[in-house]
Amino acid sequence: MSTETNRGFLGTLLSLFDIRNVIGSLLAVYGIILLLMGLFGDPEVDKTGGPNANLWAGVVLLVIGAVFIAWGLLRPVVPDAPGSSKVNEDK
Amino acid sequence: MQTSILAADTLIQANAVDYLLIAIYFAFVLGIGFLASRGMSNSVDFFLSGRSLPAWVTGLAFISANLGAVEIMGMSATGAQLGLPTVHYFWIGAIPAMLFLGVVMMPFYYGSKVRSVPEFMKRRFGTGAHLVNALSFATAQLLIAGINLYLLGSIVHALLGWPLWVALIVAALIVLSYITLGGLKAAIYNExxxxxxxVAALLPLTLLGLHRVGGWDGLTSKIEKAAAANPDTIAPAADQLNSWPGAALTGFNSDFLSVVGIVFGLGFVLSFGYWTTNFVEVQRAMAADSISAARKTPIIGAFPKMFVPFITIFPGMIAAVLVTEIARTKAGEAVAGGASGEGVTYNDSLLYLMAEVLPNGLLGLAITGLLAAFMAGMAANVSAFNTVVSFDIIQEYIIKDRPDDFYVKLGRWATVAATAVAIFTAVLASNFSNIMDYLQTLFGFFNAPLFATFILGMFWKRMTATAGWTGLVSGTLAAVLVGILADGTLGGLSVGVLPLSGQGASFVAAGAAFVVDVAVSVVVSLVTTPKPEGSLKGLVYSETPKEDLVDAEDAGRPWFERPVPLAGVALVLVIILNVIF
Known part of the structure; x- marks a missing residue:
């Protein structure tokens, strides 16, 4: 499908665009924000009934985000030769 | 708690951090649309995302496409009102049909290389059935997109205080930009x-809510207390805390009929009709990278789907005992407030629970989750609409034989047009919300006969083209007739001859549609000429070589990568869930 000239560019784009990196970075960013809220913000325990919900949710999101990014790094997507739109995992 | 809500201008008070979380999400969504627009050059890319996605991606997209406004708000609302029997919409009304789609039907869809469900209709039955299916589907998508957009806009209004029309236009523009830029791939990635x-939004909400009411025991004892205090207005606690027989859900007096109604009406006809023929869903599986991945799409989707009730129905049940406004509504009082400002309804359960238990920060995440779900719901409707309009209506009947990129451009314009129409139907929905409910019930009627026609057509080669469209039309008419004879299903149109109302009536209507469709199809087939042998390869079971229906590479894979054993595991899990609850 794509021409050979932009294959290198396309490869970089594909790895950035890998859905695992997208999910991982969004969840990690959310995790960091909630973690900071949990550490420095008002925990509003009257609403949560005790636990510092932002803190805990932040930690969990950060871990899940990291797992997705690690998965993307460990088993990257490799674009096939031009003429095929298939993308194979785990090459 | 109550004073803080009444004193505020909006139902939920968001602060700067909450807005930041929302803004980050929108940046990601638009970024995906932009990136997906690179490396896309032909119509298969735009409409079926190059058939290149792995099964776990399409599997999650498959259930996300359905996890829209109607599902999240509707299921939490029904949960608040009726309790556990609502799980039937998932464990009976979705999982078996999703597994059936993956195991039995997907090989025909994927293997025949059609680009849409109506196109399969055309190859199997020819023009009549194709046109009926394509037109009814396209119209339904526009109306449902409008409902999604309206709910999206009304929630933005309730949460952030923006005027409804501003919220509608902003939401529509964002959905429009990411679909036109990236096509189906952007839609699927976003899903x-x-x-x-x-999940990140609803899971903390459920856990914190459950913590506040004192865990499962606290929830059951509070539901029992509320039901005992208001026996006239609230369903008995035993009905709310056990999924079977679900008489409160169906409205049937007899437990036996209630079970039959749920299993046959909801579980068989309605849900099989919806999940196996709805192109919004099937399109996600068609984007998979192999026949095996396509079959696994709904099967993988079944696993998370099983657990969705815990984060939609449970918050509703919790809200009904924890949030004063919802509890009073349930006791039969008219309570001022609500997202619309015109009184609290069960639809507001989730929003009130969010205001009740979530601190700022998590609150922003929850708002983002709801906005995301409603936008994705609308995007799914619009992307299915533009495929059907470009290929099934315009390319087939109006402007034939143009080069490929003409239809890609056309698809983009169809998206713009669909979005504009959706804004219009959203405004319509805001003025006539009841009419939209009835229209949805009506479109539910289209699904039941569709399933009958598909399943007969796939397994009975004698079935003729004429039988295809006459079966569809008569089945739909039968469903509408039951709707009219029932009590209140179609509002003023219903005459109430049959003592049926609510969901029970929909189940009976669906059953009638199925039976009439099969009967008419069989009779008409016997008196008309079948399609010639050989033209049905890949479309009918007995005419298709077995090796075309399976992926040759599957044999060497471990069990958890093969569709059929995976489906077996899902079925066992869902039976266990039914036994527990």
Whole structure:
């Protein structure tokens, strides 16, 4: 499908665009924000009934985000030769 | 708690951090649309995302496409009102049909290389059935997109205080930009992203809510107390805390009929009709990278789907005992307030629970989750609409034989047009919300006969083209007739001859549609000429070589990568869930 000239560019784009990196970075960013809220913000325990919900949710999101990014790094997507739109995992 | 809500201008008070979380999400969504627009050059890319996605991505997109406004608000509302029997919409009304789609039907869809469900209709039955299916589907998508957009806009209004029309236009523009830029691939990527955001939003809400009411025991004892205090208005606690026989859900007096109604009406006809023929869903599986991945799409989707009730129905049940406004509504009082400002309804359960238990920060995440779900719901409707309009209506009947990129451009314009129409139907929905409910019930009627026609057509080669469209039309008419004879299903149109109302009536209507469709199809087939042998390869079971229906590479794979054993595991799990609850 794509021409050979932009294959290198396309490869970089594909790895950035890998859905695992997208999910991982969004969840990690959310995790960091909630973690900071949990550490420095008002925990509003009257609403949560005790636990510092932002803190805990932040930690969990950060871990899940990291797992997705690690998965993307460990088993990257490799674009096939031009003429095929298939993308194979785990090459 | 109550004073803080009444004193505020909006139902939920968001602060700067909450807005930041929302803004980050929108940046990601638009970024995906932009990136997906690179490396896309032909119509298969735009409409079926190059058939290149792995099964876990399409599997999550498959359930996310359905995890829209109607599902999240509707299921939490029904949960608040009726309790546990609502799980039937998932464990009976979705999982078996999703597994059936993956195991039995997907090989025909994927193997025949059709680009849409109506196109399969055309190859099997020819023009009549194709046109009926394509037109009814396209119209339904526009109306449902409008409902999604309206709910999206009304929630933005309730949460952030923006005027409804501003919220509608902004939401529509964002959905429009990411679909026109990236096509189906952007829509699917966003759906997968949305799945994680919605779980991250609803899971803390459920856990904190459950903590506040004192865990499962606290929840059951509070539901029992509320039911005992208001026996006239609230369903008995035993009905709310056990999924079977579900008489409160169906409205049938007899437990036996209630079970039959749920299993046959909801579980068989309605849900099989919806999940196996609805192109919004099937399109996600068609984007998979192999026949095996396509079959696994709905099967993988079944696993998270099983657990969605815990984060949609449970918050509703919790809200009904924890949030004063919802509890009073349930006791039969008219309570001022609500997202619309015109009184609290069960639809507001989730929003009130969010205001009740979530601190700022998590609150922003929850708002993002809801916005994401409603936008993805609308995007799914619009992207299915533009495929059907470009290929099934315009290319087939109006402007034939143009080069491929003409239809890609056309698809983009169809998206713009669909979005504009959706804004219009959203405004319509805001003025006539009841009419939209009835229209949805009506479109539910289209699904039941569709399933009958598909399943007969796939397994009975004698079935003729004429039988295809006459079966569809008569089945739909039968469903509408039951709707009219029942009590209140179609509002003023219903005459109330049959003592049926609510969901029970829909189940009976669906059953009638199925039976009439099969009967008419069989009779008409016997008196008309079947399609010639050989033209049905890949479309009918007995005419298709077995090796075309399976992926040759599957044999060497471990059991958890093969569709059929995976489906077996899902079925066992869902039976266990039914036994527990």
């Amino acid at each position: 997968v992203l949305q799945f994680f955001v919605i």
